Amino acid sequence: MPDCNRALPIRVDLRLTEEERQYLNKEALDRGVSRQELLRKLVLTPEGQTAEIPAYKPVVVSRGRKAIDKAISAVQRQYHCIPRHQLEPIVATVICALSEKD
Secondary structure, eight states: OTTOOOOSOOOOOOOOOHHHHHHHHHHHHHHTSOHHHHHHHHHHSOTTSOOOOOOOOOOOOOOTHHHHHHHHHHHHHHOTTSOHHHHHHHHHHHHHHHHOOO
16 A cells, blocks of 8 residues: 555454464463564564564473472471471472372
C-alpha cells in the first residue's frame, strides 16, 4: 500500500484457537519475550533465515543430596524457628514427589 497515509504502528489481527494461543504463550514465556514480539520476529524473518529470537532458557533442577540441602537452607531462612532435623524429611518428601515421573 504505497499510497497509504497510515502512521505506524499498524495493528494486525490474528485469529487462533485456544490451543494455538496457549502454545504461543508458552513459547514466548520459555524464550523470555512477549507473545507479540515472538510473532513479530517469526513473521518478519525472511524465508530461509533463522528468526532472531532468544533460545529457550534452560531450567536446571538439582537432584540428590545437594537439592535437599539447598531447599532446607532456603526454608530455614524463611522459618528459622523450625529445627533442621524436622525440616529434612518434609523437604526430601516434597522434592521426591516433584521429581517423580508421571
